[in-house]
Structure formats: structure tokens, C-alpha cells
Amino acid sequence: MQEAVVQKMKHFCAYQERSHHEVRMKLLELKVYGLELERMIAELVEENYLNEERFAKALVRGKFYGKQWGRHKIKQALFQHQISEYCCKIGFREIDSMDYEHTIKRSISRKAEELKQIANPFLLRQKITNFLLQKGYESDLIQQHLHEYLQTSR
Numbered sequence: 001m002q003e004a005v006v007q008k009m010k011h012f013c014a015y016q017e018r019s020h021h022e023v024r025m026k027l028l029e030l031k032v033y034g035l036e037l038e039r040m041i042a043e044l045v046e047e048n049y050l051n052e053e054r055f056a057k058a059l060v061r062g063k064f065y066g067k068q069w070g071r072h073k074i075k076q077a078l079f080q081h082q083i084s085e086y087c088c089k090i091g092f093r094e095i096d097s098m099d100y101e102h103t104i105k106r107s108i109s110r111k112a113e114e115l116k117q118i119a120n121p122f123l124l125r126q127k128i129t130n131f132l133l134q135k136g137y138e139s140d141l142i143q144q145h146l147h148e149y150l151q152t153s154r
Helices: 002-015 020-029 034-046 052-067 071-080 085-092 097-114 121-134 139-152
Strands: none
Touching: 002 020, 002 034, 020 034, 052 071, 052 085, 052 097, 071 085, 097 121, 097 139, 121 139
8 A cells, every 4th residue: 555655656746846745735635644654755855756946946937937926926835835945045046037127027018008098107007016016026126117117118
């Protein structure tokens, strides 16, 4: 029985990057507890099926380049997976600062185009700001790039 569970977990981890937290929850679902659970996690780590740094890098890349999330929202996702602060820092190295700036600018222009029927500049600024805050971008960067965009689009 236990060897079948180990094989199932190896397949689970090989299919896509997993966090230790996800694997722990899956093992608990499969009714594996205590020392046996810890032994299986240790085996998965030892055989490199499970790697927290690799998971953090993959999550950061996927959420930023795939969904255009900002650092705050990505940080929350890492926190939900109980990733260590050290691995979070390593993961965030995956985001190129020029790509980050370019993504904010592109998001502002797309949202402004989407909201072009709004004539009130204060309402437009508020809606774009709220949209980018929900995406997890930093307030100061939003205001800086939004100001630049509104100056050049007049």
C-alpha cells in the first residue's frame, strides 16, 4: 500500500511543480499521517521530485508572465503555499525589472483603451489604479506610470 502511495506522489510531483504544502495536503487526503508522511516527503525531496526553490521560481514565472500579476499578489500566492522567505526572494529573481515596468505600462494602456468612454479623468485614474492594485502591483509604481501615461496621451 505505502509503495503505491509513494508512486502516486512521484507522479503527482512529476506532473507539475508542487509545494511541500500541496504534497502534505495530498498525503493527508490519502490518509498518510505522522512519521510515514514525513518519510515520504523526505524521499520526494531526496529524489528531487519536490524542491521548494524550483516551485517558487515556477510559480513566480507563471503568475507574472502568464497572468501579469504584480509582486504583492504573487507574494500572497507564495504565502498560501507556505514558501519560506528565502525561497520567495529566489523566486522573485525570475522577474526582470524591465519586463515588470513594461507590463505595468502595457496594462495601463490596455485598461485605458477599454475605459475610453469615461470622460472624467479622475474616475478613469481611479478605475485604472484599482484594476492594477487588484493585480498586485505597487501603488507608487502605478501612480508613476499612470501619470506618465496620462501626460503623453493628452
